[in-house]
Amino acid sequence: MSVSVMAAILQRTMRLRAALRPLYPHSTLTCTARLSPADVHSPFLACGSGQFVASTRKLHVEPKSSPDGAPERLPFSKVTEEDLAYFRKILAGRTITDPDLLESSNVDWLKTVKGSSEVLLRPQTTEEVSQILSYCNSRNLAVNPQGGNTGLVGGSVPVYDEIILSTSLMNNILTFDNISGILTCQAGCVLENLSLYLEERDYIMPLDLGAKGSCQIGGNVATNAGGLRLLRYGSLHGTVLGLEVVLADGRVLDCLATLRKDNTGYDLKQLFIGSEGTLGVITAVSILCPRKPKSTNVVFLGCETFEELLKTFQLCRGMLGEILSAFEFLDSECMRLLNTHLKLPNPITDCPFYIVIETSGSDQDHDSQKLDNFLEKAMASTLVTDGTVATEQSKIKDLWSMRERVTEALTHDGFTYKYDISLPVERIYQLVTDMRQHLGDRAKSVVGYGHVGDGNLHLNITSPAKDPALLAAIEPFVYEWTASCQGSISAEHGLGLKKRNYIYYSKPSQAVALMGNIKAMLDPKGILNPYKTLPDDLK
């Protein structure tokens, strides 16, 4: 890498610090990156190893200045008896005000953020959602759309007393065309239920994630969820064909086309995919579904080094290319947590790295042949030191659990600091190693796992209890490291509440400003999911 490129990276980071200065008014930001001639040849220089020292930042005490702490309450109206009477009129029996029933909807899945909403609304139709939003807009009442509440960045629960608008009762499947494979359904359909419905008809959903038993398709679309099948079927930006969205003032935007190709005007649905409930409430989705593969195989492999893991990925791509449907990794620390907290035994011998490979194809014999050839090559070249294969449903489920349940195992290990980062594939594990070195004994566990095939790392750190000093050591070190590789500080989890102010690490301020313009145009009063996704300094 040339010195001029490194200088450019350094300059960019300096600009970043300048942008963040308003958020750290009492801290001293000093950049101490030393670029000695020897470093020019170091392949890892640009991405935060050793020489690139993170700034020393004094921890700020007042929560309102901390980038991921809660902002001050904006001047929305408070809910009155009149408001409740209105809601009860249009949603008889589905206006919840009982504090016990509200409890679970006020807290996120990770149990790290808690709101104080006093009203939970459960509409069943788009019309009801339209009435609710129209009313709330006129009354200047803030609304927090909520699906399965499985989000990991605090975007699905209220910060203050925002009214929770739950799509849980909007769970009807509307149509399914088994020639085109196009499914239309309401936004509150649980992903696993959609999968079961489709599997009976010889199709599958184009996305799959560990939270499938609880997450709803509307929420998946609102967060542009990635998941375990993205490698094969692509992102929701490609598979979602249409959306029905209710805008902040109650207008119903019907873009629920079921056409594979439609180039008539601006593709508005793309705005809402990944908008995290801040531009409109998604009420229905039409999505293109692939055929259910006749032959599925899952392989669980062990590698000694990350370099070998990447070479295995190359080999896999070459020999299994067209049938490859997932390529995931986890490290030995993840295995330790699975063994300890969930009593899941290691299917193979202990190795530093593990890979989960899934193949999906239309012919069992052809796929077995391809898989056998790949496995023989992988073992003969000693890229892989151990492994096992599963072709039966039950065994496939067991092997997938080793990857899917890491998130669950982490919740038993203590307070979790989660980072979902996109990086160039060859750099992925370097961040984990550097973080371990950087934190030393301060953290309980530092683990890395994720969609290595997509360049997406899930870096997780645990401590026995929430520890501000540890958090200060982790952030902004992790964000700066990511920015120095031009990576994304949130690959698939979104920004929500927790990461809204870090957007500048991955997007230039001009882009963020334009996002603000769009938000102001679609939601002038800012009632949709306030305090989320866009940074505080945008107001």
Add this chain to the structure above:
Amino acid sequence: MSGRVLVGVKRVIDYAVKIRVKPDNSGVVTDGVKHSMNPFCEIAVEEAVKLKEKKLIKEVVAVSCGPQQSQETIRTALAMGADRGIHVEVAGKDYETLGPLQVSKIMAALAKKEDAQLLILGKQAIDDDCNQTGQMTAALLDWPQGTFASEVSLDGDKVKVVREIDGGLETIKISTPAVLTADLRLNTPRYATLPNIMKAKKKKIANVKPADLGVDLTSRLEVLKVEEPPQREAGVKVETVEDLVGKLKETGRI
């Protein structure tokens, strides 16, 4: 003692698959449905391989009765550590009516032919839930049986078996040769690791016909009908206690 252990493995519909009854109620749909080794047979294979690893026995032979595809099931056993396989070919009509009595006769014949020290089977198959083959085979051979085994230990020419029974656990000591049937808690079957899967490809599977063993496959049983269990009705939610009492009275419960 020959030090040879025979393990019976059955190819059944995978336990995670949703079972469908054929429209003519003659049986369940098996075409194109995922099959795998019966879970209790896996436990039986694991126990046999463990005994070999402890050097208490010398050879593990996996046996399966069924069509061509049964060979896959034998391969799985070989990948788990069995040394060789025997595929008893039963196909078509004969396979549809194949039941515990015929399988017991085949197993008995093979056990004698191979001079087996032990015959280990799963306690029952998850498709028919018969729980008969082990017991019938022991009777045909006039060998002792240790069924529902949750713990097995070899001691010279005797076997100590801890059995799971309704009242708790029963420990018995039987002499070999003997028939054992594996229960759930006997062990946790290993995953077949890649090196073993590769090795298994080279292991031998012998082909045998039931007639060669002098076994008559005619069944004395005829399946008249196969039906789905009655659909579980959805519950009804009521708003008040009065409604609840009303509903209970309506359905004649009170």
